[in-house]
Amino acid sequence: MNIAALKTELLAGHPDTGVYSVVAATAIGQLHAVNRVVPDTERKTFRALVAKVDMAVAGPIIDALKAAASTNSVVATAVSACEDYGSNSGLDFSHTSTIAAIDALVAGGALTAAQADVLKAMGQKTISRAEELGLGLIYPIHVTSARVYHAE
Numbered sequence: 786m787n788i789a790a791l792k793t794e795l796l797a798g799h800p801d802t803g804v805y806s807v808v809a810a811t812a813i814g815q816l817h818a819v820n821r822v823v824p825d826t827e828r829k830t831f832r833a834l835v836a837k838v839d840m841a842v843a844g845p846i847i848d849a850l851k852a853a854a855s856t857n858s859v860v861a862t863a864v865s866a867c868e869d870y871g872s873n874s875g876l877d878f879s880h881t882s883t884i885a886a887i888d889a890l891v892a893g894g895a896l897t898a899a900q901a902d903v904l905k906a907m908g909q910k911t912i913s914r915a916e917e918l919g920l921g922l923i924y925p926i927h928v929t930s931a932r933v934y935h936a937e
Contacts, residue, residue: 791920791931796831799914807884808927816915816923819897825910828875838903846900853895859886878908 795812798804801820805812837845852860863886866874876883887904890896898903915923 786923786927786933787920788927788934791923791927792934794914794918794920795928801914809860809925812870812928813923813925816920817913819913821912821917822909823910823912824879826877828873828877829867829907830870830875832870833875834867834903834907837907842903844906845901848894849896849900850890853890853893860890863900878904878906880908883908920927 791888794816795805799815802815805815805930831843834846839842850860850864850867854864863876863883866876869875879886882903887896887901891898891901915921
């Protein structure tokens with residue numbers, strides 16, 4: 786446990802919920818609440834899309850991307866990566882170039898804004914503040930120690 790980092794966080798406050806409670810158990814609850822949306826750089830395939838949303842939503846998105854792939858080699862490459870289920874397949878939906886490509890498909894009429902939002906959500910995950918900071922599991926003793934910690 787990085788007590789110095791925990792102290793810094795407790796003094797700064799949670800970026801979303803503000804000041805941490807003086808009650809250790811409540812502060813721990815704030816730190817472990819799953820409420821931080823961060824980029825998810827893991828590559829995703831169409832299988833992950835279907836798992837995240839039902840087929841009624843995923844199907845038309847996949848069909849639209851395949852239709853766009855017939856006239857755009859970049860989209861064709863992306864679709865190919867999303868159909869391959871090997872260890873290095875799929876797309877990083879959090880990457881700026883992927884987001885830009887999705888936006889271009891909306892501008893060109895190949896995808897709707899709602900479909901683009903679904904694809905962009907594939908590039909995000911929701912985690913706790915403790916996980917975001919790499920603090921791991923926090924116990925009351927950690928909070929107590931951090932609050933009295935003085936760097937030397």
